[in-house]
Amino acid sequence: MRISAIKGSSFLVFFLFFVFIGRTQNQQKITYYPSNQFTMVGKIMDTQQPFHRIDTLKYTTLSSQVKTRMTRSAGLAISFKTNSNAIYAKWCTTSKSTSAGMTPIAYRGLDLYAKVDGKWQFVGVGRPSDGKNCSEDKIVANLSGVEQEYLLYLPVYSETTSLEIGVSENALIVAGEQPFKKRIVVYGSSIVQGAGASRSGMSYPARMSRNTGFHFFNLGMSGVARMEEEVATMISEIDADMFILDCIPNSSPREVTQRTQNLIKTIRKRHKEVPIVLMQGVVREIGYFDQITGEKVKKQNTNAYDEFMKLHNSGMKNIYFIFSDDFLGDDHEGTVDGTHPNDLGFDRMIKSITPQLLPIIQK
Amino acid sequence: MRISAIKGSSFLVFFLFFVFIGRTQNQQKITYYPSNQFTMVGKIMDTQQPFHRIDTLKYTTLSSQVKTRMTRSAGLAISFKTNSNAIYAKWCTTSKSTSAGMTPIAYRGLDLYAKVDGKWQFVGVGRPSDGKNCSEDKIVANLSGVEQEYLLYLPVYSETTSLEIGVSENALIVAGEQPFKKRIVVYGSSIVQGAGASRSGMSYPARMSRNTGFHFFNLGMSGVARMEEEVATMISEIDADMFILDCIPNSSPREVTQRTQNLIKTIRKRHKEVPIVLMQGVVREIGYFDQITGEKVKKQNTNAYDEFMKLHNSGMKNIYFIFSDDFLGDDHEGTVDGTHPNDLGFDRMIKSITPQLLPIIQK
Known part of the structure; x- marks a missing residue:
């Protein structure tokens, strides 16, 4: 009898714990900022389309195959600093699927790093929606709330057409430095x-x-x-x-x-x-x-x-x-x-x- | 003039080479054999469905979530020997897509190894069709034609519902040994x-x-x-x-x-x-x-x-x-x-x- 009483009360604590966590997360409001407010990293040259790598309007003689590849956002990243306790993203790509040998995360998802003790450390990913061009995802939550530098890599195989970074309503978010x-x-x-x-x-x-x-x-x-x-x-x-x-x-x-x-x-x-x-x-x-x-x-x-x-x-x-x-x-x-x-x-x-x-x- | 004449003739050789290769490949007929003619590797127990891992009809009290996972072919492989100069496969899975963090090849594709000098060496993959349940793929071609032992791994995340292995029309193919x-x-x-x-x-x-x-x-x-x-x-x-x-x-x-x-x-x-x-x-x-x-x-x-x-x-x-x-x-x-x-x-x-x-x- 005594054991079952303990079980019961700890179950209640457990239940309340999750109700509490659930509420905090639901109550947290996320504010989104267009990525062009922050620092673009990895640009080989200026382009009219922000997430292209080469200005395909300038280099008109490139083959259409090369031009297509140059619209894909491989190597591009956004550098920003924030003290938010959560980081979200909303983004769109021209692709909805992946290739046989690639994860959707690499093909058309996002990849976040933070600077820890002077080194870039992997944090989390933005998972793309299945079969849709546009996605919204929580990349990481329950952060300490201390300001940190972040680097958010764009998809390597898809053309990125828009990107917004989301942080907690009252958090500060500013452009980061060029890291390399x-x-x-x-x-x-x-x-x-x-x-x-x-x-x-x-x-x-x-x-x-x-x-x-x-x-x-x-x-x-x-x-x-x-x-x-x-x-x-x-x-x-x-x-x-x-x-x-x-x-x-x-x-x-x-x-x-x-x-x-x-x-x-x-x-x-x-x-x-x-x-x-x-x-x-x-x-x-x-x-x-x-x-x-x-x-x-x-x-x-x-x-x-x-x-x-x-x-x-x-x-x-x-x-x-x-x-x-x-x-x-x-x-x-x-x-x-x-x-x-x-x-x-x-x-x-x-x-x-x-x-x-x-x-x-x-x- | 002389250089361009050489260029011309080597182009002809090059062209004929590819016509020849092209014909050989097109002419090669592939014969398919159901995988149950060969040796199943990795079975934890006998099951009515050949590519299930656990007999979900015997263990009726398992949760439906556990049962679903047990229908997926993780760890199963087919052991066979052949002297074919090409290996193909036709297979069907219940899934048509993948998850954000997995390649379609791992999720619902095939993975072939051969025994070389006593060690299993990776050969090639069966790439699943995009958005379809059934796929057919050439895993490897232009093999030497010497008999080798092979191990073909099934998808880890999808239920496999059928599998046939294809070899050159006149090649021998027989069941392999239990390798482990x-x-x-x-x-x-x-x-x-x-x-x-x-x-x-x-x-x-x-x-x-x-x-x-x-x-x-x-x-x-x-x-x-x-x-x-x-x-x-x-x-x-x-x-x-x-x-x-x-x-x-x-x-x-x-x-x-x-x-x-x-x-x-x-x-x-x-x-x-x-x-x-x-x-x-x-x-x-x-x-x-x-x-x-x-x-x-x-x-x-x-x-x-x-x-x-x-x-x-x-x-x-x-x-x-x-x-x-x-x-x-x-x-x-x-x-x-x-x-x-x-x-x-x-x-x-x-x-x-x-x-x-x-x-x-x-x-």
Whole structure:
């Protein structure tokens, strides 16, 4: 009898606790602010549409495929400070679904970080609605109410058409600072754009920015990073301290041979001194079984090295080459689908390339 | 002129090469075989529906939520051998979409491994159709044609209703062997079931089976691993060499206190000697910011330890406890959404628990 009495009273306490929590949350009013009141991070250049990466109205000769990719918000983030005890978001994207190898959170959701003891730490995500263009989500609640710096990453694979950040009615929210130094432009395939990362902040340029403090700008264009003349010209016009070219996976071995030198020379024409780094494409795990794919990837990477060495032997300075052999480790578990790294593969790739890149950046 | 002549002729060779490849692939006829002709791996018990994990017709008192989870094919795989130079699949699932934090490939797609030099190596995936229940996909092509052993993992989050494996018309395909030893049942939450893993073969019980050769059976039930009396009874009736209980995340701190001892005692009643391992729940990254969640997870884990110690102090043998402190590493990047590990988090968790479990299994 005594045990059951205790059970009863603790049940009452438990019940009241949840009623109380429930009321507090329901009573909390959220005020939304358009994201353009805060600091936009990751913009490669000014654009008329705030969440595009490249001004597709200026670069009219880019192919329609490239233009489409440049409307997607990969690498963009909003920097703000608030003392709110909750952070919400309302946002719209042109996509309603995802691709087979990506989470909806990465494809068309949001990813929030806060600065803790000088480091960016993951906080929570904005989950997109299923099958709808517009979403509203609580990213985090029950915060301490102390002012903190935040960085909210936009979707990597969808065009973002609007974004509002919501905080508690009486909270202060102001623009944050630009969090990263220098301008390092990473041109490449879906792997740069963020395919396979579980959230937008896990794309490798985003992770490397947080890890190093240097800004790796996302110029990933899934499937179409083919080093065309018009793209080479556009890239050469970007203001940058360094260029990383991770575009080998999207070009045929023949295109690699035909176009690599031209891309590097076009950049070098306008940027006499900046380091240019050419990376081999990540090994496609499926290529260990699919003999045609395996052979193609080998040729792409060999051809990239050959073209690089021609430039090197011709005396071009400040160019660097990164081999991809150890990008994915040795257990064959580093991809989502045999092509695109998962977060584990990206982690290994970052551990491989960061110590090769830092001395060049800090030179 | 000479260069352009060379270009012309190599273009012709290139063109003919692709025409040839194209024809070979188009001409290749695929023959499909129902998966029940091969070896089913990962079955916890016999069921009337081949791709269910628990016989929900036998265990009528399980809640409808638990029953639903038990119809999902997490941990099931098909073992076969073939010399085909291509592997296709046709399959149907009850779901047409995915959840915010999962790839469609993990949620309702397929994941193929082959045995290479005695180790299971990832080959490729079956990508589900967007918005349809039934899918057909080429998992891998251009194989060498040498006979190999394969393991095809089924979706972790959807109920699979049919599966056929397709190989080249003249290829041989036969049932494979049971690839793993012993029966280690892992009862737990969505994290056991595979939420956050990028493909079904990346769920942690599946990875640990391939890594160790011991069979970790997936009894993950997303959101509802609450140690109810009926579930405890059902678990205790499973034929097993070891039980791992990773169910703390789905129970309130109070439920952890009320139910943990009963679950372990119920299993011990029928399994006098088998090791029973209780694991703390993975730290929820969002709990570093959301103070209520942070507090709740701490209490769940402290309460689990307290209940375990009561049993230990009462003299119960062959019970073990695993602390979760280092499951996700220290960079806070190991989850998809603040709760569910991504492939990086799972990798760290596996590295933490495997050396704790192996000595118990091999005892």
